[in-house]
Amino acid sequence: MWALPALPAAGFVFLLLTSQFLPRKGDYVAIGLMLAAFVLVLITGKNVADAIGDRSLSLADCFNVGGCPLAGSERSWDWFSVPGYIDIRIGTYVDQITLVMLFCVTFVGLMVMIYSTGYLRGDRRYGWFYAIVSLFIASMLTLVIADNLLLLYGAWELVGLCSMLLIGYYNDRQSAAEAAKKAFVTTRVGDVGLLIGIIILFVQTHTFNIQQILAMAEAGEIPREWLTASAVLIFAGACGKSAQFPLHVWLPDAMEGPTPVSALIHAATMVVAGVYLVARMLPLMEVVRGMPELITGIGLATTILAALIGLAQRDIKRVVAYSTLNSLGLMMVALGSGAVGAAMLYLFAHAFFKALLFLSAGSVIHATEEQDVDRLGGLWSKLPITGPVFVVGALAMAGLIPLSGYWAKDEILVGLRHGHLTPIVLAATVISLPITALYMARVVMLTFFGAPKDAHVFEHAHESPPSMTLPTVLLAVLAIVSGFVVFEGVGEALGFHSGWMGFVYNLAEGPEEFSVDWTLSLLSVVLVGLGLAGGYWIWHGDAAPARRAAAFSPAGYRLLLNRFYIDEAYQWAIDHVVLAAGQVVAVFDRAIVNDTGVQGTGETTSFFGWLGKYSQTGRLPNYALAIVVGIAVIVIVAFGYRG
Amino acid sequence: MEVVSQEIPLEHFVMLSMVLFSIGVYGVLARRNAVLILMSVELMLNAVSINLVAFAVYTAPSLFVGIIFAIFVITIAAAEVGLALAVVLRVFRNRGTSNVDEVNALKW
Numbered sequence: 001m002w003a004l005p006a007l008p009a010a011g012f013v014f015l016l017l018t019s020q021f022l023p024r025k026g027d028y029v030a031i032g033l034m035l036a037a038f039v040l041v042l043i044t045g046k047n048v049a050d051a052i053g054d055r056s057l058s059l060a061d062c063f064n065v066g067g068c069p070l071a072g073s074e075r076s077w078d079w080f081s082v083p084g085y086i087d088i089r090i091g092t093y094v095d096q097i098t099l100v101m102l103f104c105v106t107f108v109g110l111m112v113m114i115y116s117t118g119y120l121r122g123d124r125r126y127g128w129f130y131a132i133v134s135l136f137i138a139s140m141l142t143l144v145i146a147d148n149l150l151l152l153y154g155a156w157e158l159v160g161l162c163s164m165l166l167i168g169y170y171n172d173r174q175s176a177a178e179a180a181k182k183a184f185v186t187t188r189v190g191d192v193g194l195l196i197g198i199i200i201l202f203v204q205t206h207t208f209n210i211q212q213i214l215a216m217a218e219a220g221e222i223p224r225e226w227l228t229a230s231a232v233l234i235f236a237g238a239c240g241k242s243a244q245f246p247l248h249v250w251l252p253d254a255m256e257g258p259t260p261v262s263a264l265i266h267a268a269t270m271v272v273a274g275v276y277l278v279a280r281m282l283p284l285m286e287v288v289r290g291m292p293e294l295i296t297g298i299g300l301a302t303t304i305l306a307a308l309i310g311l312a313q314r315d316i317k318r319v320v321a322y323s324t325l326n327s328l329g330l331m332m333v334a335l336g337s338g339a340v341g342a343a344m345l346y347l348f349a350h351a352f353f354k355a356l357l358f359l360s361a362g363s364v365i366h367a368t369e370e371q372d373v374d375r376l377g378g379l380w381s382k383l384p385i386t387g388p389v390f391v392v393g394a395l396a397m398a399g400l401i402p403l404s405g406y407w408a409k410d411e412i413l414v415g416l417r418h419g420h421l422t423p424i425v426l427a428a429t430v431i432s433l434p435i436t437a438l439y440m441a442r443v444v445m446l447t448f449f450g451a452p453k454d455a456h457v458f459e460h461a462h463e464s465p466p467s468m469t470l471p472t473v474l475l476a477v478l479a480i481v482s483g484f485v486v487f488e489g490v491g492e493a494l495g496f497h498s499g500w501m502g503f504v505y506n507l508a509e510g511p512e513e514f515s516v517d518w519t520l521s522l523l524s525v526v527l528v529g530l531g532l533a534g535g536y537w538i539w540h541g542d543a544a545p546a547r548r549a550a551a552f553s554p555a556g557y558r559l560l561l562n563r564f565y566i567d568e569a570y571q572w573a574i575d576h577v578v579l580a581a582g583q584v585v586a587v588f589d590r591a592i593v594n595d596t597g598v599q600g601t602g603e604t605t606s607f608f609g610w611l612g613k614y615s616q617t618g619r620l621p622n623y624a625l626a627i628v629v630g631i632a633v634i635v636i637v638a639f640g641y642r643g
Numbered sequence: 644m645e646v647v648s649q650e651i652p653l654e655h656f657v658m659l660s661m662v663l664f665s666i667g668v669y670g671v672l673a674r675r676n677a678v679l680i681l682m683s684v685e686l687m688l689n690a691v692s693i694n695l696v697a698f699a700v701y702t703a704p705s706l707f708v709g710i711i712f713a714i715f716v717i718t719i720a721a722a723e724v725g726l727a728l729a730v731v732l733r734v735f736r737n738r739g740t741s742n743v744d745e746v747n748a749l750k751w
Contacts, residue, residue, distance in 0.1 A: 620743040
């Protein structure tokens with residue numbers, strides 16, 4: 001397994017050292033290693049799937065609560081040890097969730113690298129880009145296959161670092177630097193939580209090994225209050241990375257990075273690291289009372305908030321970014337209700353259609369040099385490849401039958417229905433569906449249809465080179481078909497024994513057959529259809545109904561356009577709370593630490609030196625007297641002491 | 644050696660040494676002439692030497708440690724006086740005085 005992250009890591013080191021001396025800055029090295037890693041994933045995936053399938057889980061076991069753990073293969077060896085106190089083993093743990101992640105990361109990574117040869121051709125920091133993307137993929141793979149929390153945390157931070165570096169890729173742009181800083185600091189808020197959570201777990205269990213911790217948590221060997229604290233803190237880390245509601249503000253700003261980076265990191269891979277972590281630690285989370293409800297609640301808030309904000313955003317990449325928030329929230333909702341299989345299926349499908357959306361949005365930007373949907377329009381005929389693939393991505397995101405988004409979303413709905421949470425969650429999730437469809441329809445209508453709003457932009461639009469369209473077409477195919485793995489036959493044909501749902505075990509239900517809940521399916525199809533039709537009606541032509549809606553409630557429109565003023569609220573909080581507290585600290589630092597502590601010590605010494613210098617009279621008899629008196633005193637004291 | 648110890652007790656040597664040392668201390672503190680101060684220092688050194696020899700003879704006659712030590716003291720005192728007199732001489736040449744009260748430039 002170690003070869004997997006080692007390949008792109010080698011690419012990183014190699015490119016960092018040599019890329020500027022190679023023709024094409026050595027992008028073929030990165031792509032070649034990435035391809036090797038992808039092939040390796042396929043091979044190990046086949047092996048592990050076989051191994052897991054052979055273990056032939058019995059259904060009866062799995063209906064007992066906690067009786068059917070995710071089957072995985074585990075290997076480890078000594079990392080470092082303090083004799084007599086602690087042994088830390090490093091190792092890999094591969095199960096179904098891991099495989100899904102591995103496949104998504106390497107495939108999307110490969111597509112993005114190929115795409116970038118066109119998108120970033122001739123850019124100033126081209127070699128640097130490939131080096132950092134390689135490092136990012138290496139750390140993401142490490143994160144996924146790590147069997148202990150320490151290694152996972154290290155990879156987690158590396159991923160965050162790469163994200164920051166790539167958001168700030170255009171380092172001559174102030175806004176990019178700001179966005180990179182914002183992303184780093186915001187995710188750090190969650191990361192600190194994750195670190196504290198890991199430390200708590202370590203102190204309580206004396207191991208970093210995830211499986212052992214989960215086993216101890218389920219056996220109730222960890223005190224309840226510590227377990228609750230660590231679960232909440234680890235979820236905080238996942239919230240930061242997966243941009244869940246209170247910490248979601250960095251993701252839309254991360255669109256300052258190059259579009260391939262947005263596709264790779266802020267859609268398909270890094271942001272789902274949080275989802276992965278929650279899925280991995282779910283047995284621990286479920287032991288804590290109220291934790292599933294918390295996860296679901298946060299996810300639901302993120303979903304609905306993002307869907308509403310997505311309705312009014314004008315930057316095409318920001319719309320897609322908010323749709324990512326929407327999807328991530330949905331995954332959290334699924335995890336909260338225990339539907340791991342559904343969440344992972346959604347993650348799997350989402351990786352493809354969201355990468356597709358970003359890459360084709362990037363293709364639009366590349367073609368027109370314009371990101372504002374209010375200045376695009378009528379590009380359908382100009383972009384004969386980008387247009388259709390973007391529409392495919394948008395429809396998959398909206399969840400139109402029979403694209404991948406539909407099956408995944410439907411699975412989540414079924415999971416919610418069978419889960420133990422209140423029907424309100426299901427209702428709220430269902431309500432978010434037409435909104436999603438509505439804004440996806442909006443961005444498609446405004447970008448590709450209607451009259452061109454800016455003649456100059458329209459005139460200069462041209463289709464992107466094949467290196468950019470080819471990955472989008474491949475992803476579009478996957479966005480259409482990847483949902484079909486839910487069918488047992490298709491799953492088996494791909495080597496997943498007993499289909500996807502049997503493969504990725506659904507905790508609440510046992511390894512269930514893919515079931516169609518006809519009521520829910522019909523409802524979601526109707527709602528999505530309504531949303532799409534509504535979107536078409538509102539924004540077709542010159543989008544008159546949209547303007548009427550905005551005019552009808554200007555306050556509401558501004559609220560959405562300004563993202564519910566959450567960023568402003570944070571800014572206010574930073575200005576008035578953080579900086580005010582900083583003022584107090586600054587005064588303390590200046591007055592107490594510096595003036596009194598540092599300066600004061602020096603000045604006191606200096607003062608006594610000034611006083612003491614007058615003892616140096618320069619007169620020999622004074623010194624002689626001092627010597628004699630001194631000796632006399634010493635003698636008296638010494639003899640007095642001896643009695 | 645035995646003869647000496649029977650005729651004069653150790654206390655007398657110690658008394659002599661003490662008196663000599665005290666006179667030396669008084670000279671160092673009271674005199675203002677650098678040469679006289681040096682001579683007083685010599686008195687103190689001699690007092691110490693007497694002490695060393697006397698105790699060596701009375702307490703460990705077979706060992707010559709104290710006596711050898713006294714010889715070292717005498718040697719180093721000679722060197723010290725040579726050096727100090729040279730310094731005093733230079734001071735006198737430069738400033739026309741050997742009064743230590745007037746030689747007080749080395750101060751704050």
